[in-house]
Amino acid sequence: MKLVHKVMDFEVGQADEQARTFWAVASSPTVDRQGDLIESTGWDFANFLKNPVIPWSHDYASPPVARALAVKVEKGRLLFKAQFPTAEEYAFADTIYRLYKGGYLRAFSVGFAPLESEVATHQVAGRSLTGTRYLKQELYEISCVTLPANPEALVAMGLGGPRFTPSPAGPNPTPSPARTPGASPPGAVHPAAARALAQAALGELVMARLRYHLGLLH
Numbered sequence: 001m002k003l004v005h006k007v008m009d010f011e012v013g014q015a016d017e018q019a020r021t022f023w024a025v026a027s028s029p030t031v032d033r034q035g036d037l038i039e040s041t042g043w044d045f046a047n048f049l050k051n052p053v054i055p056w057s058h059d060y061a062s063p064p065v066a067r068a069l070a071v072k073v074e075k076g077r078l079l080f081k082a083q084f085p086t087a088e089e090y091a092f093a094d095t096i097y098r099l100y101k102g103g104y105l106r107a108f109s110v111g112f113a114p115l116e117s118e119v120a121t122h123q124v125a126g127r128s129l130t131g132t133r134y135l136k137q138e139l140y141e142i143s144c145v146t147l148p149a150n151p152e153a154l155v156a157m158g159l160g161g162p163r164f165t166p167s168p169a170g171p172n173p174t175p176s177p178a179r180t181p182g183a184s185p186p187g188a189v190h191p192a193a194a195r196a197l198a199q200a201a202l203g204e205l206v207m208a209r210l211r212y213h214l215g216l217l218h
Contacts, residue, residue, distance in 0.1 A: 100144075113140060
C-alpha cells in the first residue's frame with residue numbers, strides 16, 4: 001500500500017530538559033495548502049507504537065533522531081510525545097532537538113496509509129481547493145522535517161523562532177522616490193523570500209551535520 005506523507009507545522013509544548021521530551025500536535029482537522037484534510041478521529045496508530053522511531057527527513061538508512069513515547073488523539077488532534085537522545089548518544093539528534101527547542105524547526109511529517117478517503121472541495125480564504133479528505137488512515141511514521149504544509153499549528157515554546165526585521169533608517173534618511181501604493185520599499189526583503197533563504201540555510205546546516213556524523217565530511 002502506498003504511503004502518503006503530509007508535512008505540517010507543529011505546536012510543541014514545553015520541553016522537559018532532563019528527560020529531553022516534549023509533546024507535539026501531529027495534526028488537526030484543518031485543510032492544508034494542497035486542499036487535503038485529515039480527520040483526526042480516523043487515526044490508527046497501534047502498529048506504529050510497535051516501533052515508534054522518528055527519523056530525520058524520512059531517512060530510513062540512518063539512525064533515528066528521536067522516538068515517540070506516546071501517541072493519542074485529544075480534542076480532535078493527534079498528539080505525540082517525542083524523546084531525543086543526549087549529545088553523547090547521538091550528537092546530530094541533539095542538534096535537531098535544540099533546533100526545535102529554539103524555534104528554528106517548526107514541522108514534522110506524518111506518513112500514513114489511507115484506509116478510507118474521498119475527494120472533497122473546501123473553501124479556504126475565499127478560494128476553492130479540491131483535495132482528499134482522509135476519513136481513516138494508519139500511521140506508519142513521524143519524521144522531523146523543515147518545510148511545513150499545514151499552517152494551523154505553530155510552535156509554542158515560549159521561545160519564538162527568529163524573525164526578519166528591516167534595519168531602521170539612519171538619523172538623516174534620504175527621501176524616497178514615490179512608489180506604487182502597496183509595493184515593497186526599495187531594498188526591502190519580502191517575508192516569503194526571507195523565509196525561503198532561512199529554510200535553505202537551515203537545510204544546508206543540517207545536511208552538513210548529517211554528512212559529518214556519517215563520516216562523509218571531514
